[in-house]
Amino acid sequence: MKTLKMGTLILAFSMLLALLVSTNVLADTAQNEFLHNGTGQLANDLEKYIDGNVLVSKWASTNFHSFSYTYLPGQNMTKLRWYNGVVAPCQMTTACFSTNQPRIIHRFLPRWSFDGVPGPIAGPALSVDFMVPVDGMVNMNISNMCIDGGPVTVGIIQVGPTNTVYPLEALTWDNLNTIQWCDTRTNLPLKATTGIFNFPPIPIPPTAVGVIYRAQIWLDADPTNIIIYTGQFTQPF
Numbered sequence: 001m002k003t004l005k006m007g008t009l010i011l012a013f014s015m016l017l018a019l020l021v022s023t024n025v026l027a028d029t030a031q032n033e034f035l036h037n038g039t040g041q042l043a044n045d046l047e048k049y050i051d052g053n054v055l056v057s058k059w060a061s062t063n064f065h066s067f068s069y070t071y072l073p074g075q076n077m078t079k080l081r082w083y084n085g086v087v088a089p090c091q092m093t094t095a096c097f098s099t100n101q102p103r104i105i106h107r108f109l110p111r112w113s114f115d116g117v118p119g120p121i122a123g124p125a126l127s128v129d130f131m132v133p134v135d136g137m138v139n140m141n142i143s144n145m146c147i148d149g150g151p152v153t154v155g156i157i158q159v160g161p162t163n164t165v166y167p168l169e170a171l172t173w174d175n176l177n178t179i180q181w182c183d184t185r186t187n188l189p190l191k192a193t194t195g196i197f198n199f200p201p202i203p204i205p206p207t208a209v210g211v212i213y214r215a216q217i218w219l220d221a222d223p224t225n226i227i228i229y230t231g232q233f234t235q236p237f
Contacts, residue, residue: 030098032171034228037087039120045083045113051105054078058098060168096168103129123227124152124219130233137201144190154188157215161208171230210234
């Protein structure tokens, strides 16, 4: 009898573990940033700093050929680094990554770096957080949480359901022109470290696989450095 009970417990635990693993595999939050090197220097690294112990499942860049990430337990923060490439002054590049968490919260502003030494600020950071309630609609908020930043303005942000899971490289502004946006906001101010905007719940049709967004934002202190962010959130609905 004890052997039978032990076998039943092991089977139940295995099924629960498989469910958790499959959920984490299917749940995915991706973000792509399009940014301009306005430092006047040849940048050969880019670094980002994300809250928590983040598992990066995919990454991409148009200029950098290598990527690494490191969890810093003392700060409960994950440092992401794109490197092995160069971005010339006034040149554009992308920095894309995907994580198994339903949120991407930037602790610090992204920075250009030179041989791994952080340098000038690259631009504003757009933090996103997704929540899926039981009614099948997705809650989403955006925020300005960087502790070394300042007020930002979201010039435009559009959100809506998607029937397609986009590869990171395909998460571009123009590739999302066919999305049926359910909400468009313009000129949203986000205060430093406390600025949060909650979207109304986003309806998910039966054919949808997730939520997608695109945005243009800038630091109020540097309004000419307009940064494009695109992203998607997918998980079983």
